[in-house]
Amino acid sequence: MGPSALLIALLASLAAGQGQVLRLDVAGEPGLASVTVDWNDRTIPFVRDGDGWFTLVGVDLDTSPGAHSAVVTLTGPDGRVRRIERRIDVTERQFPTTRLTVAPKFVALSAENEARAARERVEIDAVYARITPAALWTEPFVVPIPGATGGRNFGHRRVFNDQPRAPHAGADLAAATGTEIRAANRGRIVLAQELFFSGNAVFIDHGLGIVSVYLHLSEIRVAPGTLVERGQVIGLAGATGRVTGPHLHWGVRAQGARVDPFSLLP
Ligand SMILES: [Zn+2]
Numbered sequence: 001m002g003p004s005a006l007l008i009a010l011l012a013s014l015a016a017g018q019g020q021v022l023r024l025d026v027a028g029e030p031g032l033a034s035v036t037v038d039w040n041d042r043t044i045p046f047v048r049d050g051d052g053w054f055t056l057v058g059v060d061l062d063t064s065p066g067a068h069s070a071v072v073t074l075t076g077p078d079g080r081v082r083r084i085e086r087r088i089d090v091t092e093r094q095f096p097t098t099r100l101t102v103a104p105k106f107v108a109l110s111a112e113n114e115a116r117a118a119r120e121r122v123e124i125d126a127v128y129a130r131i132t133p134a135a136l137w138t139e140p141f142v143v144p145i146p147g148a149t150g151g152r153n154f155g156h157r158r159v160f161n162d163q164p165r166a167p168h169a170g171a172d173l174a175a176a177t178g179t180e181i182r183a184a185n186r187g188r189i190v191l192a193q194e195l196f197f198s199g200n201a202v203f204i205d206h207g208l209g210i211v212s213v214y215l216h217l218s219e220i221r222v223a224p225g226t227l228v229e230r231g232q233v234i235g236l237a238g239a240t241g242r243v244t245g246p247h248l249h250w251g252v253r254a255q256g257a258r259v260d261p262f263s264l265l266p
Pocket residue numbers: 168170171172248249250
């Protein structure tokens with residue numbers, strides 16, 4: 001079987017800004033055994049969607065602007081493999097610098113807190129490294145606070161108490177302590193615990209390497225390992241961890257890439 005014109009047309013022009021999720025589609029190939037894409041040093045599975053296939057890939061906020069290569073591998077029922085290289089044009093976005101003042105213990109860490117934060121980093125990185133080879137959701141993603149139309153600070157370079165730190169990997173949503181926080185979509189709770197920087201935190205694995213995170217909660221209402229539905233209350237907003245006041249930090253990683261959670265919404 002040769003590559004179909006339709007398939008090539010659908011894969012032809014791919015463009016995304018830094019820190020955005022990109023949907024990839026392969027149409028009209030219901031007979032394939034599997035489809036994957038190599039992107040950002042990861043192999044990401046596609047899943048069936050009607051007669052075709054789709055997946056979501058993350059363009060990390062620090063990806064260099066310009067042309068990048070993604071190789072799509074299509075495996076037929078007979079095991080024959082086709083590879084199609086496609087260009088993803090990454091466009092530059094401007095991320096401002098934000099200066100913040102937080103409790104000194106979050107900037108000059110004690111040896112004990114340093115060790116704790118490092119342990120938690122390893123645990124969190126393991127969650128981001130996993131790619132569940134299925135989409136656990138079927139409906140569009142939603143904002144965790146119904147009616148919220150936007151978030152602040154995604155991608156901002158941050159300076160805490162005059163010391164530069166990693167860019168802000170999520171969106172901050174205004175929320176009073178006690179505001180109900182809802183799952184952005186169906187998925188499995190992979191982490192629900194208090195973390196040094198993030199305070200009370202909930203991480204949801206939606207499959208295909210998409211993980212949504214909800215930080216600084218006053219209360220956690222779910223347990224690790226459970227499946228949650230879209231819109232289910234997973235906790236209450238708060239001001240735990242390294243914060244300047246109550247809000248929801250909503251983050252999304254796509255195969256580990258730091259992406260703006262609002263880029264997941266339809
Ligand atoms: Zn935040």
